[in-house]
Amino acid sequence: MSIAAENITWRVGKKTIVNDVSLSATRGETVGLLGPNGCGKSSLLRILAGLRRPHSGTVTLDGQDIARMAKKQRALRVAFVEQHGMTEANMRVADVVKLGRIPHHSAFSNWSTQDDETVTDALRRVDMLGKRDQGWLSLSGGERQRVHIARALAQSPTEILLDEPTNHLDIHHQIQLMKLVSELPVTSIVAIHDLNHASMFCDALIVMQEGQIVASGTPQEILTESLLWDVFRVETKIEISPYHGKKHIHYIA
Numbered sequence: 001m002s003i004a005a006e007n008i009t010w011r012v013g014k015k016t017i018v019n020d021v022s023l024s025a026t027r028g029e030t031v032g033l034l035g036p037n038g039c040g041k042s043s044l045l046r047i048l049a050g051l052r053r054p055h056s057g058t059v060t061l062d063g064q065d066i067a068r069m070a071k072k073q074r075a076l077r078v079a080f081v082e083q084h085g086m087t088e089a090n091m092r093v094a095d096v097v098k099l100g101r102i103p104h105h106s107a108f109s110n111w112s113t114q115d116d117e118t119v120t121d122a123l124r125r126v127d128m129l130g131k132r133d134q135g136w137l138s139l140s141g142g143e144r145q146r147v148h149i150a151r152a153l154a155q156s157p158t159e160i161l162l163d164e165p166t167n168h169l170d171i172h173h174q175i176q177l178m179k180l181v182s183e184l185p186v187t188s189i190v191a192i193h194d195l196n197h198a199s200m201f202c203d204a205l206i207v208m209q210e211g212q213i214v215a216s217g218t219p220q221e222i223l224t225e226s227l228l229w230d231v232f233r234v235e236t237k238i239e240i241s242p243y244h245g246k247k248h249i250h251y252i253a
């Protein structure tokens with residue numbers, strides 16, 4: 001198992017935000033994390049990234065408890081693109097992406113041509129190579145999001161956690177990004193609100209409600225009209241798309 005969580009519970013005061021969550025993803029799998037606003041997706045991703053300690057339960061990478069791993073060792077494996085990722089200074093785009101290489105270097109190792117190639121490749125994958133010398137502050141919201149994703153790719157992770165990565169992106173770049181994530185030979189866990197993108201690009205889905213997992217399985221198995229009503233209170237009609245063969249959700253107003 002590439003990444004797994006067992007019986008994770010996290011509380012704030014008396015409120016349980018993540019309630020006894022267990023999940024696992026195999027190498028290369030793309031797992032979509034669905035659920036209404038405030039159901040605990042970001043909180044769970046922060047726990048999976050090792051940024052937050054759960055009150056109980058464990059997160060493991062290939063069976064190794066992340067709580068026992070050094071920060072650098074974890075960073076060599078797991079990349080995390082947060083929902084409101086910040087980059088403070090007005091750095092050049094390429095320099096922001098280069099930050100992803102930090103875990104691969106010690107104080108004495110030199111920057112290599114391979115590092116350069118990794119950064120260039122990451123910029124190319126998110127369609128930002130043409131803006132590599134532009135300043136961070138001059139970028140649009142969607143461009144900043146793509147640079148954050150490039151930084152995560154430059155980390156050469158084995159697991160990538162993405163919190164609503166298509167937020168801010170135009171439809172072309174939403175599709176391009178989901179396609180990229182689904183094709184990466186990297187285990188991906190992606191919080192996502194677009195159910196049709198979840199259906200098209202994810203191998204497996206986990207649906208959360210009030211901190212708990214209420215459904216999990218392939219998109220084909222779990223995306224049903226009754227589940228979407230129960231979880232999101234939306235009326236839908238679901239059919240198999242004649243274009244891509246996956247489930248397509250129509251919203252009935």
Ligand SMILES: Nc1ncnc2c1ncn2[C@@H]1O[C@H](COP(=O)(O)OP(=O)(O)OP(=O)(O)O)[C@@H](O)[C@H]1O
Nearest residue numbers: 012017035036037038039040041042043044083191
């Ligand atoms: N540090 C915190 N202190 C208090 N409450 C918190 C904290 N972090 C999260 N919460 C609460 O936990 C709940 C889950 O938040 P979280 O951000 O994980 O939800 P989400 O599923 O990612 O939502 P969204 O779809 O809106 O991004 C929310 O009610 C939020 O207010």
